[in-house]
Amino acid sequence: MTVLDHRHHTGVPGWMPGATAPRTDPAPLLPDVSPVRVLGTPALEKHDPALLRELYRRLVVGRRYNQQATTLTKQGRLAVYPASTGQEACQIAAALVLGERDWLFPSYRDTLAVVSRGVDPLEALTLLRGNAHTGYDPRASRTAPLCTPLGTQAPHAVGLAHAARLRGEPVVALAMLGDGGTSEGDFHEALNFAAVLRAPVVFLVQNNGYAISVPLSAQSAAPSLAHKAVGYGMPGRLVDGNDAPALHSVLTEAVERARAGGGPTLVEALTYRIEAHTNADDATRYRTEPEVDAWREHDPILLMDRALRELHLLDDGLAQDAADEAEALAARMRAEFHADPELDPMALFTHVYAEPTPQLREQAAQLSAELAAEAEVQH
């Protein structure tokens, strides 16, 4: 019995009565008509208070992380920063629902998810600082490198999950994408492969309404991005992406389903990018202040704060604890990023291949000579 034995065809000509292979019923795959919400609904009371407090704490710390990273760009300490301000619920939930052996496949905006997974900010931000493409150990952290070519990380998640399944290991891969990324061919191919292979993958699309300047209406005519799942034969879930407990439960269900052999799920989280695309972007060219303000009213921390206080799960003391932890992280980031990173130009040749080619050895010698000449001039 092999893992892929479920793939078979009837061998009966299609024109014969009853010949068609059993097809998937689309109805159970369809997303809810309105996004799943927990905050401000009776469902909230069923949630573990400890988890709710943990989500709150992580949201507060995550927001501060975003603010500090943005500040670091202004001080020239980061080359660029695509903030996930406003999207913190997606970022922290994605990290929190995964077990230690599971893998996260982040896109370029998802450094907060990487940090939430336990990677040090200094290591998570090397790409955006400009000192190294990937500063953390993907194997040790089960976190793939931040992926800039949009959508291309999605098939990697499928392959990794497929490999784990072939080995009989209960590992789940979670791939993070943006709404714009869903238009890429790799997104389509990844979902199709995942469904056909029944790979234990969760695709989390953070629909923040824009791909740089292009609004969703110019990106897709689908009823929702979650509906795209149905075409591949996997369930689609639509969730309020600023409702941390809702995200946590929808993603947990998807992860458990994948781990149990139920196959992939596509989750669309409705959220909003409060900051511009990056510090280099001018968002006033494509969106209005009232639109941003409306989303500020639907802020993930605000929603959480309000709901938890109503249930007496949060008081000023706990809020202050979270704020203190956030400040400590920010202070640590300021200190760590203040020092210039150590750079080793000769390392440029070290990891192109397992062994440098003869040509790379010659080029390394050339750079070495250039460095020596530079040093001479400086003396």
Add this chain to the structure above:
Amino acid sequence: MSTASHPSPTPTLGGAAARHTSAARTASMAQALNSALRDSLREDPTVHVLGEDVGALGGVFRITDGLTAEFGADRCLDTPLAEAGILGTAIGMAMYGLRPVVEMQFDAFAYPALEQLFSHVAKMRNRTAGRLPLPITVRIPYGGGIGGVEHHSDASEAYYTSTPGLHVVTPGTVADAYGLLRASIASDDPVVFLEPKRLYWGKAEFDPAAPVEPIGRAVLRRTGTSAVLITYGPSLPVCLEAAEAAQAEGWDLAVLDLRTLVPFDDETVTRVVRSIGRAVVVHEASGFGGTGAEIAARVTERCFHHLAAPVLRVTGFDIPYPPPMLEHHHLPGVDRILDAVARLQWED
């Protein structure tokens, strides 16, 4: 269609010299490649084959014939028809410790996977400071000469050779097809393995028990004193034929088979060209910006004072691959090669 027959290498010239002949058998290049895949699957449980039609059909060229039957669909997987998805999935598999061998159905149909190849396969080791090497072999049947209609005959090697992080290997003999594919699969670096499809059916003797050839070494297929033809893959038999024909003109041509384009064997190429003093680079891909341009430049840089004439290139024209009824005008043949040899300033 071009011949796949070629003289067996002269024993003293290296390369296949170390082979013992006990288990030697006669096989086509297609069969040798199939054996290489089968033996790799047998010996290493982390090897997985995936691609379009590689299962029951055995691939459109039958290179994966019988593999799913022997190893099961988990090891030799018929994927959906999507090349970026195939290679992207292979990347994830490699990240988890497997050793995927991907089959692209034809040269031009590998293009949908180029983003995965260029942005991830070629760079992953580098962008993770060596923490995520991707031991992936991407097999691509390439080149013309089989009467294929549009999009089935591209000599696409320059796209790969100009991408740092990839190894590019292309066998020109049956024995190399086996040995170099084994070595490519065993390599911890990603390898683009270019299979000259017009040589698939030509038979020759090879010995699967012979030591596996390392990648990165060129081999002299024929000694000569007048000039050396530097070539690889599909153009190797043409060059050997040209060298035969050149004897009638009084030229004693050497033929150097590169076998691996990246890493490039500067050492052997330089040594051979310096000792002979005249060189022609031959490949069927377009000349402008082609691999031959790089080779000619390298040879000139390293051998200038040993050269009696400029290094010439004999290549396909700078045109999209022609319809099959016209392809023989495009592909370098014996005459075009000998014309170039004639232009090597013999009067000096």
